[in-house]
Amino acid sequence: MDIDTAVVLAAGEGTRLRPLTRNRPKPMLPAGNRPILEHVFDALVEAGIEELVAVVGYKRDRVQNHFGPTYRDVPITYVTQHKQLGSGHALLQAREAVDDAVLVLNGDRLIDAETVSAVADTFAETGDPSLAVVERTETSRYGAVEMHGDHIENLVEKPRDGGYRLINAGVYAFSSDIFVEIEETPRKEGELALTDTLERLIDHDRVRGTEVDGMWVDATYPWDLLTVAREVLSRGRVVEAARSDGVWIADSARVHREAVLQGPVVVGQDCEVGPDAVIGPNTALGSNVTVRSNAVVQDSVIDADTRIDPGSTLVDTVTGQDVHLGASTVVPSGPADVQVGTRIFEEQRLGAVIADRARARGNVSFTPGSLVGPNARLGVGVTVRGNVAEGAEVTR
Amino acid sequence: MCGIIGCVGRGDETLDTLVHGLSKLEYRGYDSAGVAMSGERLSLCKQSGKIDDLRDALSKTSLSGEVGIGHTRWSTHGPPTDANSHPHQDCGGDVAVVHNGIIENYQRLRDELVAAGHTFTSDTDTEVVPHLIEDALAAGADPEAAFREAIDQLEGSYAIAAIVAGTETIFAARHDSPLVLGLGEGTTYLASDVPAFRDFTDQVVYLADGEFARLDASGWEVTDSDGTAVQKDVDTIEWDPEETGKSGYDHYMMKEIHEQPRALRQCLRERVDEMAGTVDLDDLGDLSPTGVQFVACGTSYHAALYGAQLFREAGIPAQAFLASEYATSVPPIGDALVVGVTQSGETADTLSALRAAEKRGARTLVVTNTVGSTAARECDHAFYIRAGPEIGVAASKTFSSQLAALNLLVLGMTNSDEAREVINALRELPGDLQRVLDESRAEEVAQMYQDAGAYFFIGRGLQFPVALEGALKMKEITYKHAEGFAAGELKHGPLALVTSETPVFAVVIGDDEKARKTVGNVKEVEARDAPVVAITDGQTDVHRYADHVLEIPETHERAAAVLANAHLQLLSYHTAAKLGRNIDKPRNLAKSVTVE
Numbered sequence: 001m002d003i004d005t006a007v008v009l010a011a012g013e014g015t016r017l018r019p020l021t022r023n024r025p026k027p028m029l030p031a032g033n034r035p036i037l038e039h040v041f042d043a044l045v046e047a048g049i050e051e052l053v054a055v056v057g058y059k060r061d062r063v064q065n066h067f068g069p070t071y072r073d074v075p076i077t078y079v080t081q082h083k084q085l086g087s088g089h090a091l092l093q094a095r096e097a098v099d100d101a102v103l104v105l106n107g108d109r110l111i112d113a114e115t116v117s118a119v120a121d122t123f124a125e126t127g128d129p130s131l132a133v134v135e136r137t138e139t140s141r142y143g144a145v146e147m148h149g150d151h152i153e154n155l156v157e158k159p160r161d162g163g164y165r166l167i168n169a170g171v172y173a174f175s176s177d178i179f180v181e182i183e184e185t186p187r188k189e190g191e192l193a194l195t196d197t198l199e200r201l202i203d204h205d206r207v208r209g210t211e212v213d214g215m216w217v218d219a220t221y222p223w224d225l226l227t228v229a230r231e232v233l234s235r236g237r238v239v240e241a242a243r244s245d246g247v248w249i250a251d252s253a254r255v256h257r258e259a260v261l262q263g264p265v266v267v268g269q270d271c272e273v274g275p276d277a278v279i280g281p282n283t284a285l286g287s288n289v290t291v292r293s294n295a296v297v298q299d300s301v302i303d304a305d306t307r308i309d310p311g312s313t314l315v316d317t318v319t320g321q322d323v324h325l326g327a328s329t330v331v332p333s334g335p336a337d338v339q340v341g342t343r344i345f346e347e348q349r350l351g352a353v354i355a356d357r358a359r360a361r362g363n364v365s366f367t368p369g370s371l372v373g374p375n376a377r378l379g380v381g382v383t384v385r386g387n388v389a390e391g392a393e394v395t396r
Numbered sequence: 397m398c399g400i401i402g403c404v405g406r407g408d409e410t411l412d413t414l415v416h417g418l419s420k421l422e423y424r425g426y427d428s429a430g431v432a433m434s435g436e437r438l439s440l441c442k443q444s445g446k447i448d449d450l451r452d453a454l455s456k457t458s459l460s461g462e463v464g465i466g467h468t469r470w471s472t473h474g475p476p477t478d479a480n481s482h483p484h485q486d487c488g489g490d491v492a493v494v495h496n497g498i499i500e501n502y503q504r505l506r507d508e509l510v511a512a513g514h515t516f517t518s519d520t521d522t523e524v525v526p527h528l529i530e531d532a533l534a535a536g537a538d539p540e541a542a543f544r545e546a547i548d549q550l551e552g553s554y555a556i557a558a559i560v561a562g563t564e565t566i567f568a569a570r571h572d573s574p575l576v577l578g579l580g581e582g583t584t585y586l587a588s589d590v591p592a593f594r595d596f597t598d599q600v601v602y603l604a605d606g607e608f609a610r611l612d613a614s615g616w617e618v619t620d621s622d623g624t625a626v627q628k629d630v631d632t633i634e635w636d637p638e639e640t641g642k643s644g645y646d647h648y649m650m651k652e653i654h655e656q657p658r659a660l661r662q663c664l665r666e667r668v669d670e671m672a673g674t675v676d677l678d679d680l681g682d683l684s685p686t687g688v689q690f691v692a693c694g695t696s697y698h699a700a701l702y703g704a705q706l707f708r709e710a711g712i713p714a715q716a717f718l719a720s721e722y723a724t725s726v727p728p729i730g731d732a733l734v735v736g737v738t739q740s741g742e743t744a745d746t747l748s749a750l751r752a753a754e755k756r757g758a759r760t761l762v763v764t765n766t767v768g769s770t771a772a773r774e775c776d777h778a779f780y781i782r783a784g785p786e787i788g789v790a791a792s793k794t795f796s797s798q799l800a801a802l803n804l805l806v807l808g809m810t811n812s813d814e815a816r817e818v819i820n821a822l823r824e825l826p827g828d829l830q831r832v833l834d835e836s837r838a839e840e841v842a843q844m845y846q847d848a849g850a851y852f853f854i855g856r857g858l859q860f861p862v863a864l865e866g867a868l869k870m871k872e873i874t875y876k877h878a879e880g881f882a883a884g885e886l887k888h889g890p891l892a893l894v895t896s897e898t899p900v901f902a903v904v905i906g907d908d909e910k911a912r913k914t915v916g917n918v919k920e921v922e923a924r925d926a927p928v929v930a931i932t933d934g935q936t937d938v939h940r941y942a943d944h945v946l947e948i949p950e951t952h953e954r955a956a957a958v959l960a961n962a963h964l965q966l967l968s969y970h971t972a973a974k975l976g977r978n979i980d981k982p983r984n985l986a987k988s989v990t991v992e
Contacts, residue, residue, distance in 0.1 A: 023834045056644065065654045069641030078644030252665045270661055272670050272823075288661060288826060290670065305827030322827035357831060 002124045003101045003173060004050040006116075007094045010037055010107030011057030011081040016340070019355035019390065020222050020320050022374040024062040027107035029225060030303050032232035033268045033284040035066060036219070037107045039237060044103070045072045046113035047120070053097045054107070055090045057081040088182045088192035095179045102178075104194070106170040110217040110228065115171055122150070122210045123173035129201050130208040132169035134216045141220055143168040143195055145209060152207040155199055166209075168195070169216050221340065222353040222371070225318050229284045229301045233264035240266055247280075250287075259291075274310070286321070299333070300351070309362070316349055320356035320374065327362045334368025339387060352384070398482070398496040398990075400575075401592045402465045402557045402566045404611045405583035411459055414466040417585070417592035419447045421468050428481035429468040432492035433461030434559040440492060442467075442481035463564045463612075465557045467494035484523040486530035487515055490561040493529070495522040496588050496990060497553035497573035505549060525556060533560070540610060543567040544623070547608070553744065553990075555588060565612040570603045573990055574742050574770055577601040577609060577616060579630065584611045589742075589988075590633055591785065598633045602768055631768060647979045649788035649873070653965050654833060657826040659783040659793045660958075663800045670823055673816040677808035680777050683761070684809060687732035688714035691722045691749035693989065695791040695868060696737040696798065701861040702957060703737070703763075703802035710810035719749040720992065729758045736762040737802075739786065739794040740988035741769020748992055750775060763801055765794050779805060788980045789987045790872045792965050795865060796958045800825065803954055814952075821952035825959075828949045832962045841929055841944050842970035845899045851876060852894065852926075853964070854883040854917060855903035856910040858957045862903050866964035873972040873979050883917040896925040901964065902942070905956040907935040918942065931960045 014026025021029070027037035041052060052071060056063045056078050064078055077097045081090045091104055103120060105111070115132050122130040131152065133145050144164035146154040155168065178197070185197045201207050217231050218224070232238070233246070240248040246263025249255055253267045258275035261267070265280030267289075273279060274293035283297055286304035291297060295312045305322040308314065312325055316333035319325075331351040338345045352370040354360075360378040367383065373390035382394050399421030403413045414431050429450040430442025439461065443453040447468065467482035483492040499505070502521035505528065510516065514527045525546055532542035539560040547556065553572035559565070568575060568586050578585035578593035578600050585593035586609065590600060601618065603609060607626060608619045618626045645651040667676050688707045690700035700716035707714035717727070719736070723745060734753035738746045741764040750760050750771060762771040765781050772778040783797035803822060807815055845851070851870050855863035860882045867880035881890050883902070894900060900921045904914050915938045922928055922941045930942035933950045946967075948959035972979050 054644075060644065061654055064644035065651070065658075067643070069643040075641075076643065080644070254669060254671060256671060270665055270823075274671055288823065290823065305824070305830070307824075322831065357827075 003103055003120045004048075005053060005098055005100065006044045006049045006051070006103040006105060007053045007055060007091060007098060008037070008040060008044070008105050008107045009055050009087055009090045010063055011055050011060070011090050012084050012108075013058040014108055016220055017222055019371065019373045020225075020318070020353065021058075022390065023059060023321070023356050025056075025058045025060075025108075026219070028059075028062050028066065029219065030284065030286060030301055031110055031217070031219075031225070031228045032238055032301075033266050033286045033303075034239065036110060036228075037063065037067075038071075039110045039232070040105060040107055041067070041071045041074075042237070043111050043113045043116050044105070045074050047116035049103065049116070050074060052076045053094045053102075054078050055081050055093050057084050057090070086191035087194035088185060088197050091194060092179060092182050092192070098176060101173065101175045104172040104174060104178075108218070109170055110215055110231070111169065111171060112214040114214045115169065115212040115216070118210045118212050119171050119173045122208050126208050127175065128206050128208045129175075129178065129198070130173045130210060131198070132171040132212045133166045133209045134169045134212055135165055136167050139164040139167050142218075147209045147211075150208050150210070151205060152198075152202050152209045155195055155202060157195060166211065169212065221345070222318055223316075223338070223348055223350045225301050226282075226299060226316060226350075230264075230282050233266060233282060233284065238266045240268065268304070314351060316351040316368075317354065318352075319354045320358070322357045323354050324359045325354075326360050326364065326380075329360050329362075329364050329366075331366040332368055336367070336369025338369040338371065340371070355390070358388075399468045399588040399592065400465065400482075400494040400496050400555055400557055400586075401467070401588070402494075402568065402586040402611065403583065403593075404463050404564070404566055405580070405613055407462055410462050410464050411454070413585075413593075413596070414464050415447065415451060415454065416595070417587060418450070418466050418468050420591040420594070421588060427469060428478070429466070430481045430483055430494075431459065431464055431466040432483040432485075432494075432559060433459050433464040434492075434561060434564060435461045436562055438485070438489060438492050438559065438561045440483055440485065442478060442483065444478050444481060463559060463566060465492065465494045465559055465566060479518045480520050482520075482522060484518060484520065484526050486526040488530060491526040491529045491533070491558060493522060493525045493556060493558045495525060496555045497571075498992075499524060499550050499554060500552035501550070502552075521552075525550070525558070529558060529560070539563050539565065540567060543569070544608065548621075553992075557586060565610060568603075568609040568611070570607060571605050572744070572747070575603045575609075576768075577603065577611070577618075579616070584616045586611060588990075594633060600631050600633055600768070601628045602631065602773065604773075646973070647788065647969075649790055649792055649969055649979050652786055652788050652793045653962070653969065655784065656793045656796045656962065657830045657833070659797050660800050660826045660829065662782040662784070663797045664804070664822055665782075667804055668819050668822060670816075670819050673819060675804050675807040675815075675819065677779065677804065680761075680779060680808070683733060683759070683777070685712060685731075685733035687730060688712060689722075689727070689729060689732045689734045689753070690714070690716040690737060691719040691734060691746055691753070692716065692737035693719050693743055693745050695795050695865060696739060696743070696746070698861040698865040698868065699763075699795055699798035699802060700735075700737045701864070702799055702858055703735070703805070705858055705861075706802060706806040706954070707810070710806055710812055712810060717749070719743070719745040723748040723752050723992070726752045726756065729753060729756055732758065734758045734760045736760065736764075736771055736775065737798060738762065738769075738771055739765045739791055739798075741766040741771035742988050742990050743771075744990050744992045747771055747774070763798060763805065765797070787987075789982055789985050790869055790968075790979070792869075795961065796829070799954075799958050818952055818954055821955040824951060825955045828951055828955065828959055829962055832948055832959050833966075836946060836963055836966050837944075838946060838963050838966035839970040841946065842967050842974060844944070845927065846971050846974045848897060848899050849877070849895075850893065850898045851878040852890070852898055852900045853878065853880040853903070854886060854900060854914065855880075855960075856883045856914045858953055859903035859905055859910075859914075859960060862957050862961050862964070863901075865961055866901060866903075866968070869965060869968040870971065872982050872985060873968055873977055874975055875977060875983065876971070876975075883914045886917055887920060891920065891924065894921055894924045894926045896927070899927040899929055901929045901931060901967070902938065903960045904930055904932040904936055904938045905948075905953050905960065906933065911936050914938075915941065931963050
């Protein structure tokens, strides 16, 4: 691979993932029990990238603090996008940190090293701006592309109608001319989207597409983190030590010998799992999570520092960091209608999404599809229905 | 309080390697720096100011050679001038010496040398060394013998490295000042501290007091004071030198403040077992002390005050002493365990206090961040806080990790009814601290009071050391007047200082007698029209008397101390940033104080 530098765009909040993005940007939300961005960096490092440039903005210290100056011995340069004015604007911030051809990626989507290499190779062969495309049955959330041979002919953002098969995977290779191209792209309502620049280049028939079939996973809404975790676990993309098939436990975790772990499941650093707790399948515990005796956690993503007290049951649940669920908390799964803003998502398989630092005293029940905001306080014996706002106190 | 470096075997890159190493040692002192290279003649460049000033000076001279030494200085003798910068030379210019430490008998040696016709060009104690070597060379000694002869005449503390024209060799010796060798492929380094060469090798050899080292193209040899070769263990350094990068933060201090949740996780890792309610103290064994005397300086002394209180709560008599006082007037020790608290493990005052205790037969333990440090090697036991490297001169994360480590120490050595409660609080501490970092409004408060004439901090019980540390941080990085008081002590004098221009920061935790009495003290202050900032978990009604509240989550008062302190760190940081201070390297201060 000729390109040795990658710019990763990690400045945006990812508002559709609220309320989980209250304290960190989407790239720092968990894919399994590691941040999405860590998986992106993995793919880049495995593809041979020698310099990482991270464009950070919203809650940037969470990114900087997590990775520090290097990732897997590859140095990281941080550049700040102070106002989130689009992906093109974000990339422009990295101009000073880049002096040659670069890979450009979104920091909030899981990809693998093969995809990175494929795009870099296409660029190396042609010298033209190149991007990865993946096949998807559902294209309406993404940028659909039309190709002729290996040329991209059209880019359609969030197409209303069907008839598209391929989408832009958000993995690009550019020469350093891209910065000039972005500058010459007219802003739309003050914003500068990378795709607007791409469209200009497509008009000059200069953009190559490389169809890839590797991992490509995106979380659009909070409950998508459950699918992401399944994908990550099924591919074994975890760093903890494998204890048996599909069961990974960090060396520093303490799991009681009477606890039951049903793979695929990963237990992060410093976790404590009490006697007769049942964890898994398809469950990821972040670092320093405590699951006490007789608790059941299934098909769930439990983020760092969260405590689940005795006798609780959680199914299809996503928690943020430092959530405390008192004894006998019950979150059953359902097909449920979930309300995000004014939209209703029907028939979602979701127990609950419980954001950072929410506290449930004992014996709290959740109706399936509930969304609980950060720092919410749920009193003893409360039944949570639907959405609870940030910092709200709910008593019976 | 200086840093030295040496390098043999890097060919044309020798000079760059030395300057790079000095930049990594800059935390040890930074009012002047210099390098000397050996060949048929010595060449030398030194400059007052920062390493960048040295780089500028080097760009205007041509230094070459494949063997070199360097130095970054923090003044102890004489002002920071070019002349007082190291390396120092003899009259003939054939010897160059760098030195960290203090030569106590330098005045007598200097008088003798001057009487014998030597000319001195600086005010430093170090300059006697090259002249002593020159004398011995003139008397016919070979360079190595001349170096040993000179060292034999010195009293005091030193890590010294010397080069002599015409020899491609570095001679080094240590006594009471740190010195470590780094072993690369075909290259050997020496330095006051590992970061100087950590980018090039992770293989190190620590020199002991009284040992000499010779570095040349063929390798290295360590000998004792009689010249007999010493077999040395080669250690492998595991930490990542890149942790010394700022990673997008404006200052190391801010990076280190934000690293605290992770540092705490590392401190607690595999040591606490919440299910069993137990603490495992690595391999400290059964120390079960009947009494404890802490010795420490600065921020570590505040941690020691906190630790002593924990031991007392567990029924074990314990006191904290300022190490510099303890060393020169040692109290009766009896059977007490003497515990040094020092981030670097090289703090001269603390080492000196520990040595004084050891001399009296006391058992010693050090709570430190630095594996392989002098304190870790000299004490009977070492307990590591595992905070990772701290570059900012003002201690931040290491204080939090010291408090956590002291909790572990006390839990591991005593039986407490509260053990489960404390362990629970410790395991919640990383998450709670992240919350404080995410939600703190300290910056707004800093903005409000950045022009205040003085800052006062009050607290009771475990929050008293927090008040002292809050004030020390404020002094260190903002250069403003700040004092910490035991809350009840305010009315016995300091209240006279309190005016509407002096904000008072009160740490009020819980709802017990201590908290209620502190609220009473807050009312006294409020009655004098002083602005009050309460750092509180909200269990009392202190918010009614406070102009601003910095909130922490409810937890055990031991963990609350760490959380309250985090607000105060941010307060000092933001105040200093608004005042444009040199936050990572405050004037007149150095990270690791290796002189008494």
